[in-house]
Amino acid sequence: MTATTVSADAFVSALHAYGVRKVTGVPCGHLAGPWTLFDEAGLLTPAASEGAALSIEAGWELAGQTSVVLCQNSGFGNLVNPLTSLVLPYRIPVLVVMTMRGWPDPEEDEPQHAAMGTSTVGMLETYDVPYAVLGESTLEDSLARAAEARSHDRPFFLLVPRGAIGRADTATAVAAEPVAGRLTRPLAVSALMAELTDELLVTTTGYLSRQAHHERDRPGTFYMQGSMGHASAIGIGLATAGPSRRVVVLDGDGAFLMHLGTGSTIGASGAENLVHIVVDNGCYESTGCQTTTTGAMDWAALGHGLGYRSVLTCEDPAELAGTLRTALGTPGPVFCALTVVPTPGEVHPRATASTGPLDIVKRFRQAAAPGSLDGS
Template identity: 70%
Template sequence: MTQPISAEEFVAALDAYGVRRVAGVPCGHLAGPWSLYERTGRLTPAASEGSALAIAAGWELAGQRAAVLVQNSGFGNLVNPLTSLLLPYDIPLLVVMTLRGWPDPAEDEPQHAAMGTGTVPMLEGLGVRHTVLRPGGLADALDLAAKARAENQPFFLLVPRGAIARAAEPAPEPRPAGPDELTRPRVVSAVLDQLADEDLLVTTTGYLSRQAHHEKDRPGTFYMQGSMGHAGAIGLGLATADPTRRVVVLDGDGAFLMHLGTGSTIGAAGTARLVHLVVDNGCYESTGCQATTSGDVDWAALGAGLGYRATVVADSVASLAGELRRMLTAKGPVLGVFRVVPTPGEVHPRATASTGPLDIAARFRGAAAGPVQARAESS
């Protein structure tokens, strides 16, 4: 196998190209450069790939050369500012985008298949210049980027899996959780304990879906492995389709913030039996625990501001069962937030490793069509 480019070499090459600042949403395959930019204070973690592109466009408009780091699952999120901002306004930008589901979609998870095959044809269809990073090919790729820049055109540097190594000095491991501190496994296990069989559960992409599958696989759980940030919207669809059924959404802080606007749609809809739970570990744990911006979020104020009828924040094992009961029984929509310590060492197989997406959807449809024993709500 060919040696990957070291993270240090990659960042040095982008420095030589003139990149001063970087914005993005993390991908495990870019963890090395991401941590180097973070350590040197040159990284802005964006809520979504589209905002990363727009932030970087702002830097470019201010005369600072910028790059964006993203994964191709977020390509859909950035197509709008790519086509309606960068292209018409002639704003050049280097977009470093990892290729999941490529070259062989069968070798990656199912949610990456269509984008894996579609990324290059879509860029071609949009007339956006791009190249795939080949071993030893970084200098040539950056020459192409420079040519695009000379014509004020954006350029996509597509990075296959394993092409860039992790940083030589790895990020420090999070400290172990204390006995009274919440963790993903403790929260997910408590949630599954308190759910009734008839409740529907939607779990967000990444480790939370894996954890829910590990704790208790059930037909009424929709393991949403892709579509990051949309678990709340699916939950809203379910809760409005059948207002008598309790619908619980298990979200991550990064995913919740990615499509924060959905919270306002939920608040406005006022669905009484929708319970939106956020496991806030302060990071994108599933891609290497890169910091999100949740540390600056006041969840209680946010929930109220978005129109959730109740917001409950839990942060200790001692209060977990009681706070969770409040979240599950208050008149909704409810926003329930758990402040947890990351536990990147505890990782379980994906739901789709044993049950394919079609089976997950079919089982879930069956559960959603089952009878509901409506229970009285507290207010």
């Protein structure tokens, strides 16, 4: 495979020449350059999940608009349903640009990418979906093959190895904001970890899990790396399995939006022992600070609308400790939204860098066992 890197500008220009006029997807750090350029051009519609992105693209294609989905293969599972039950039977010629995590050697990536990294190509072949790997095929040849697939009303996947596309020579999608006197991820997570005693804690993928591990590693914390958007579902499973034990979910805005319907399940559950904390920084911080769609959202109205028993919001550091104590001491399900400013400069190692996934599960099971109060 060639080690040649295609510049972000050249990549975007090639997609324009192919006919792309609309773009959607879920951010990946290895597509940050094209994402930023499409966003700056006003062509980008961020999607809550990869499956939603593919369906948005299908709508554009049905209206005669050539378009593309940008995503990474960790979200390929979200794509499978609309791919197999919408795109293929209705013969909608979508184009998907998907980066390849955990491929070709899963040992060179994070453990949560291993299974999908080794199976992505096989899944596409199983579904008889044409594809090309950038590097094994030039960008021009890949898009020519995509055009051939389009002429037969078939989808096409352009698979992008890590580092195959360069970054844009522009500012990041979210400009740096002053943090003095503002609530931040480090402040929010540090304050939460200081309040916890024997509660079970589930932390979402990305920088929130890293921050929680950095602030206070504990057996009663399940560091969820990968499976974006499912921390709240794990939390409701834990809470309803052991109603006598308080369960806290530490979630991100982009992650919660990805599978927002779980919030309705939580509200309907009536789980008095569940506290769902969403830290809203307005962006996908770990992939390059690409903006989420929370700017127009009303978190309090959403929490009430989903059926949470108690809803709290906070954006003032002076009110943080009191808000968290109220959340942890109030019958649930409790929804607590903390609005923070991004701090992309503060990044800590993943929990799995020091403790493997199997060890994390083993000690968490012990902490969660009936009769155990060892959340520590």
